[in-house]
Amino acid sequence: MKSLLSKAFPKRWRAAVLVLILLGIPTTGNEKWQNKDGIRDRPRLQTVKAGLPEHRIRRRRAAPDEILVKFRESLDESSARATLEAYRVRKIERISQLGVYHVQIPSQAGLEETISALVRNPDVTYAGKNPRIHLTASPNDEYFWRQYALYNSGGQVEVPGSPQGKARADIKATAAWEETKGDGGVIIAVLDTGLDMDHPDIKNKVVSKGRDFINDDDDAADDHWHGTHVAGIAAAETNNNRGIAGVAWNCRILPVKIIDKDGYGYGSELIKGITWAVDNKANVINLSLGTEDDDPTIKAAVKYAYDKGVVVVASAGNDGSSVLYPAAYDQFCLAVAATDYLDNVTEWSNRGREIDVAAPGEMILSLMPTWYNGPNHPPYAFASGTSMAAPHVAGFAALLKSFKPWLSVADIMNVIRFSADDVNSAQKKGRDNDIGYGRINMEKALVPLKIKS
């Protein structure tokens, strides 16, 4: 294969694209997040197994001391109240239209025990917990509350002792999902290390096994971890009671493996991957990778996608230097910088006039291949990098493409740019080289803007 490459591509070019780098690297979970030494070279990741005890990661599903009770219809209200008072309840409220009683039990009484006792009463036709209700656009995914990038409550970002986020320093995903959750016909091609297609939090969102340009077959399985993590950010299965939520709630993933198990690839694979994805009906392409060298053939591939109506999103790079290619092909590609849980640009995010927008890229929770963490740990991990920022934008582009399929690629790119929040306006007002137009704001782009006099 390498000999073929040497014939097909000039030596200098090969050398340049050989350094296609993956922009986030996992750690084992033993490192403390506070240790920022070397973060410019090795973006941090902390695995879920290190910091998410089971009792912390489950969201409350019901009121802790309230139950709902219904009696047989022939029982009058005074008898029903007398029955409930026998359980020393603190408060009884009758919903007369339905004959349902909303009951608050003493804090020392067990919820399950009280329900069990009531169920055994022959006058009771139903007794159960008072379920917690949430907005439909807030997904029920188990770790959603740890995804500060989608909804930042201002709580702790990761594990106990980790930093506090800034409330609403996020991409406003929940508000945007009220408007659209995307279309299953819109496809995000993730050109990366592949995808763990057995991962329970994404297996139902995969279009096909994709294409593996490293091993030259039709199974883009992930033998690294990066591609699975990136794909999960963009479009993990959402509202499925497990794991995380993906930005593009209903859109699907087309995995394309162009990076090997060590995290490197060639420009030839990148070019082939882009053209293959375009020809296989991708609507959005995510490239969480890059090279320092400008190359006309890579540029031609990105332009090919642009001309065919495919939005290309690429990460800017993680070494604090200039924007990598293909992100730097400004006309045809959205270059994405990384912000953190406080809406600050990260120190390691690359800078340059080619930066279009920023998205959260520090400590982003997403999928890990099921084989990666071992059998006793959930297959999720935190990772940092512009690699993690880019798929937020790719998911955003997929939602836009779903919601407004008549928009051109240029229009979608501009909507993403112009809807961004200028979160560093205090230091650099307007478009700047750090975060471009700003941190993306999906609500502003998808929810109608109010015209007021």
Place this chain on the structure above:
Amino acid sequence: MKNSLAAAFLLAVLLPLPAFTLSSPPGPFSSDPPKLRAGIGLDYMSRAIDLEGEAQSSRLKSRSVGLRFDMEIAEGFNMNLTAGLSFSDCGGMVFRKLPFSLEYQAGDMQGVRLGGNLAKRLFSSGDFEMDVWGQFVSSIGSMKKWKLADLAVEGEAEGKLTWFEVLAGPRIFYRGYENVSPYLAVLYCPLWGSFQMDETIMELEGTEKKEIRGDGLVRVSLGCTWDIAGKLSLRGEAGVIPRKGAADLGASLELLFAF
């Protein structure tokens, strides 16, 4: 289609009237009618509107003020012309086909109200008199620009609202009082028009035009004409437009001076 039906209905009602009414005895109201009257009128309308091809609905509220000219062009056949200003509000209308969706909450858009009506007496019986009345109203030239706030770059939206309404049908007057004549009217009341929104944000441009249709086609009105003193007369009318599960409103007030 609805527009042409409405126009055809109006013509069908009004054109044969002179011939038909020749056999009708003149009513007390028109025994010595003023030849020319002028004055001012106020109109109010609040109507639910359907948007063609969309599930959402909205509401058009309009207030207008204008000059009125009323003349008798034949025995028992009156024509009234109106010209003035209209203030129309399609609050809550959402334009989702633009690159950035927009929701209109900017209140009234000022435009020009032009219209006219024809009234022809049909017959009278005892204290009752029946005429047929048809009115065409247009609100045109409503245009306004707004800055789009909160975007990373400067942007602008421009709205253009135009609407038309026809009211046509019989009115039954009670002429038993000396100076006051209450009446009941049942009117066919189609409304149609369009609201176009243009959006320009740097090189990002979009246009969305919504065709609007009034929900409900029949208005039931109660009105009254009052000969206040000498040459001064007042007419007031309020009506409801029943539709599924609700009703819309329309009202007008007209003060005329006879020459």
